[in-house]
Amino acid sequence: MSESYEEGVRQLPLFAEMGQAHFEALMRGAYVQNFPPRIDLITEGEAPDFLHVVVSGSVDLFSSWNGRETSLATVYPVSTFILAATIKDAPYLMSARTLEKSRIVLVPSEDVRAVFDKDNAFARAIVTELSQCYRVVVKNTKNLKLRTSLERLANYLLRQSQRTGLGEFDLTMEKRRLASFLGMTPENLSRAFKGLEPHGVTVTGSHILISDPESLTRFAKPSALIDDHST
Amino acid sequence: MSESYEEGVRQLPLFAEMGQAHFEALMRGAYVQNFPPRIDLITEGEAPDFLHVVVSGSVDLFSSWNGRETSLATVYPVSTFILAATIKDAPYLMSARTLEKSRIVLVPSEDVRAVFDKDNAFARAIVTELSQCYRVVVKNTKNLKLRTSLERLANYLLRQSQRTGLGEFDLTMEKRRLASFLGMTPENLSRAFKGLEPHGVTVTGSHILISDPESLTRFAKPSALIDDHST
DNA sequence: CGCTATGTTGATCCATATCAATAAGTGTGG
DNA sequence: CCACACTTATTGATATGGATCAACATAGCG
Numbered sequence: 001m002s003e004s005y006e007e008g009v010r011q012l013p014l015f016a017e018m019g020q021a022h023f024e025a026l027m028r029g030a031y032v033q034n035f036p037p038r039i040d041l042i043t044e045g046e047a048p049d050f051l052h053v054v055v056s057g058s059v060d061l062f063s064s065w066n067g068r069e070t071s072l073a074t075v076y077p078v079s080t081f082i083l084a085a086t087i088k089d090a091p092y093l094m095s096a097r098t099l100e101k102s103r104i105v106l107v108p109s110e111d112v113r114a115v116f117d118k119d120n121a122f123a124r125a126i127v128t129e130l131s132q133c134y135r136v137v138v139k140n141t142k143n144l145k146l147r148t149s150l151e152r153l154a155n156y157l158l159r160q161s162q163r164t165g166l167g168e169f170d171l172t173m174e175k176r177r178l179a180s181f182l183g184m185t186p187e188n189l190s191r192a193f194k195g196l197e198p199h200g201v202t203v204t205g206s207h208i209l210i211s212d213p214e215s216l217t218r219f220a221k222p223s224a225l226i227d228d229h230s231t
Numbered sequence: 232m233s234e235s236y237e238e239g240v241r242q243l244p245l246f247a248e249m250g251q252a253h254f255e256a257l258m259r260g261a262y263v264q265n266f267p268p269r270i271d272l273i274t275e276g277e278a279p280d281f282l283h284v285v286v287s288g289s290v291d292l293f294s295s296w297n298g299r300e301t302s303l304a305t306v307y308p309v310s311t312f313i314l315a316a317t318i319k320d321a322p323y324l325m326s327a328r329t330l331e332k333s334r335i336v337l338v339p340s341e342d343v344r345a346v347f348d349k350d351n352a353f354a355r356a357i358v359t360e361l362s363q364c365y366r367v368v369v370k371n372t373k374n375l376k377l378r379t380s381l382e383r384l385a386n387y388l389l390r391q392s393q394r395t396g397l398g399e400f401d402l403t404m405e406k407r408r409l410a411s412f413l414g415m416t417p418e419n420l421s422r423a424f425k426g427l428e429p430h431g432v433t434v435t436g437s438h439i440l441i442s443d444p445e446s447l448t449r450f451a452k453p454s455a456l457i458d459d460h461s462t
Numbered sequence: 463c464g465c466t467a468t469g470t471t472g473a474t475c476c477a478t479a480t481c482a483a484t485a486a487g488t489g490t491g492g
Numbered sequence: 493c494c495a496c497a498c499t500t501a502t503t504g505a506t507a508t509g510g511a512t513c514a515a516c517a518t519a520g521c522g
Contacts, residue, residue, distance in 0.1 A: 063373050063377065070377055072372065072373070083362075093366060094369070120351045127347070131318050145301040187510090187511075188511075416478075417502090418481095418501090418503085421503075
């Protein structure tokens with residue numbers, strides 16, 4: 001098995017501090033796989049056979065109920081997903097599919113739990129990771145319950161613009177998925193973009209220009225306790 | 232400091248497996264306090280000085296933004312809250328207030344983090360707890376994004392009825408808060424109760440009678456991946 | 463190229479919020 | 493113990509955010 005990806009995995013906070021022997025044990029049992037776009041990786045309800053690590057590409061986490069579907073998160077390299085299900089050995093709560101050509105490391109869940117029991121640094125790293133994930137989901141819930149779709153979009157755009165450090169940028173996902181992620185329909189997203197024009201937002205295809213950041217910020221009223229996903 | 236409450240705290244999965252010396256160290260630094268109803272315990276944005284353990288009574292976790300407020304969870308004895316903020320030493324994401332006369336154990340966050348670094352059983356118990364919390368919040372997000380308010384209420388009632396094992400029960404919180412928790416207005420909740428009458432739900436004050444569980448279940452379409460908070 | 467999925471726009475419908483008025487509890491102090 | 497004040501719950505009328513349906517435009521892609 002190629003060594004090339006292991007370096008990237010080892011750098012992850014989740015794996016960085018654990019014992020070398022334990023890390024090697026995990027990697028021995030793991031395997032890497034390249035997936036084409038739009039391939040289903042896991043389906044909600046299934047048993048968590050593997051902890052997944054996205055090495056390249058990107059993965060959509062989504063969920064369905066009664067014929068409806070919603071996008072819950074996007075996973076970019078290098079990070080893991082479905083850690084909680086793996087640790088608890090409980091069914092996946094979300095389905096996952098590749099968005100583009102992606103390289104994924106699959107670590108057998110049993111191995112993860114075994115090393116979790118033996119390696120204290122790993123156990124602590126998992127705590128940090130889970131706390132982080134928990135807080136992101138709580139912020140997301142607040143975003144959904146306290147804001148209208150227009151406000152959610154405005155804050156999303158502000159965050160993207162801060163991430164790039166520029167007043168203009170390209171959307172990282174197709175609008176259809178962005179709409180689902182923000183909890184609205186594609187039609188409504190189109191209109192929401194129009195609704196932000198008075199606040200200095202210009203949309204050209206997937207390119208966003210924020211010409212009046214002050215006005216947009218005044219409208220969006222971003223809060224560290226909702227929008228800052230780093231703490 | 233009274234010993235009476237320590238027994239209950241020690242029984243918690245979070246504290247049950249840790250070393251006795253470490254548990255005693257935590258309890259030495261902790262203190263218990265009795266609060267009247269409707270007292271603010273913490274405010275979102277503040278630094279996490281204490282891990283809170285509800286010994287008796289109940290606590291509302293809520294959040295505000297731009298003049299709006301929403302209820303995110305209710306904590307009943309015996310359990311803890313704001314564990315993630317304590318571990319990460321990051322600001323509280325939610326505010327908390329007592330709903331009734333409540334007895335709360337306050338454990339200094341520094342102590343929790345110190346023992347977390349030393350006691351491996353405690354670190355592992357925290358992983359279990361956080362995984363659980365994470366999964367509950369994810370389920371909650373799915374509930375919000377995939378269902379209408381009528382469907383959320385129907386599933387809430389089914390869950391309550393299963394909890395008591397009976398076809399009738401009393402609501403455990405005032406309707407006003409239930410509405411906020413379910414992501415709707417009090418007026419809309421009133422109408423939603425009416426809307427469930429055709430599915431065999433009768434409301435008398437805070438008493439709920441589910442006269443046709445099959446019909447309600449058919450409408451609510453409960454799913455273990457959304458409604459079962461035990462896995 | 464032309465096919466198919468995505469995005470936009472308009473018309474309409476529906477769920478839910480808001481506003482307003484009333485009723486019903488609940489707690490407090492005289 | 494009752495009367496008053498205050499909060500909560502209900503109900504009706506209306507407004508609005510957002511969904512749905514339909515038509516069309518556009519952009520990727522084999």
